[in-house]
Amino acid sequence: MRRASESKTGDGRPTFGSRRALAALSLAAGLAFAQQAPVPPATVADHHEAIVPLPLTIAVDPVQAAIGERMFRDPRLSQDRDMACTACHHLDSGGGDGLPRAKTADGVTLARNSPTIFNVAFNFSYNWDGVADSLEAHADQLLLNPKIMRADWPELLARLKDDAGYVRAFAAAYPDGITKPNALSALASYERSLITPNARFDRYLRGELGALSVAERQGYALFSGYGCIACHQGANVGGNMYQKFGVFEDVLTPTAQDATPDPGRYKVTQVERDRGVFRVPSLRNVALTAPYFHDGRAATLEEAVETMARVQLGRNLAPTEIGLIVQFLRSLTGEYNGRPFAGTAPERR
The missing domain is CATH 1.10.760.10 (Cytochrome c-like domain)
Structure with a gap:
């Protein structure tokens, strides 16, 4: 450099x-x-x-962002239904968690600090090391990360489809309803809306x-x-x-x-x-x-x-x-x- x-x-x-x-x-x-x-x-x-x-303001689809907001707050996205995105990103303060380093749902300390979720629409890459270059890819990695959300896509999609509210909302926002790309799209739409x-x-x-x-x-x-x-x-x-x-x-x-x-x-x-x-x-x-x-x-x-x-x-x-x-x-x-x-x-x- x-x-x-x-x-x-x-x-x-x-x-x-x-x-x-x-x-x-x-x-x-x-x-x-x-x-x-x-x-x-x-x-x-x-x-x-x-x-x-x-x-x-920033242009996002409000219907998709509304789905993403519900998902962002929903602990059912984690394998053990014990951790939502809000565990590391507090929206009533600075968008982080106030800890030197993030913690898992069972209290294990992770390697790095949780960056703020606010204004991520204006970043060019994500995580401290730039491991993802889009919010969709970033959400996918966090959901699958065995130290964080520990999710499994077949099980996660099944949980969403078992919820009538999610089914109706996805049908209104996406022609093909609940799919992995659409779930990631909704989460990213909501995250892009978080500007200050x-x-x-x-x-x-x-x-x-x-x-x-x-x-x-x-x-x-x-x-x-x-x-x-x-x-x-x-x-x-x-x-x-x-x-x-x-x-x-x-x-x-x-x-x-x-x-x-x-x-x-x-x-x-x-x-x-x-x-x-x-x-x-x-x-x-x-x-x-x-x-x-x-x-x-x-x-x-x-x-x-x-x-x-x-x-x-x-x-x-x-x-x-x-x-x-x-x-x-x-x-x-x-x-x-x-x-x-x-x-x-x-x-x-």
Whole structure:
């Protein structure tokens, strides 16, 4: 993932001298911009072009999505009828489960943190390692995963067909009724509908300059000037690329929980350069999705910002800088079903 403009040290690590000089200039300009008097909306949009607002609506078939919502909440989709999708994705908070790492229905801790289900329509791949490139494929893998839902398609389809409500709903939504492709389509339609638009930062990008405080604009200038925006950009403020975790520090080392480091995307591709590479997560609603990273190692947003600056950018940020960036990140909390997202991060169990 080294860019052509980067050089390398003798031990092969990238150096970023010229990029840091440019970043310093950008940061100084950004902080000055953040403290200026309000500027015309067009100028704001141009300045923040790396991040674009979420659309206020997304096109999904409402009948199919309604089936998917019922399935998403239905524990009968799991082999032992003991685990629904909502076990790992709490819709009344940030769309995760509040745990460092997900747990099975019988309490066994899994290898990775549960990513948020909100705004997945804007991701380009799924899971921390990008094992699926569509929501339908992702749902299929989770349903069949022996550590999660443990489902079997013949049995799952039989359960759906035994439910008169499902039979009627599928017949109304799909000409061929209940089939595996249609069940996956319904689940994916519902998941695509789970968007949280109209965050205060979105409103700011659309020209509502008073939507952000001066401190939040300063936080965004730091976020942009230090280079966080190189990976966290686009409509989902991330979710659209892979990056190695630990550019300036080796943070993927054996722990008391794991005898070997998480291989990341290497597990999918078996390509050595993908070892320790993960999908960059979205920062939408990030104030509600603690703990952070693929293994939930960061309990707070402040800790996550400090870690990312140090291991990805080679910078030790001052507490005031971390605080300003966190204030900006809190402005990324959007609305759900047309109402401000009042949820809080789920309690860790």
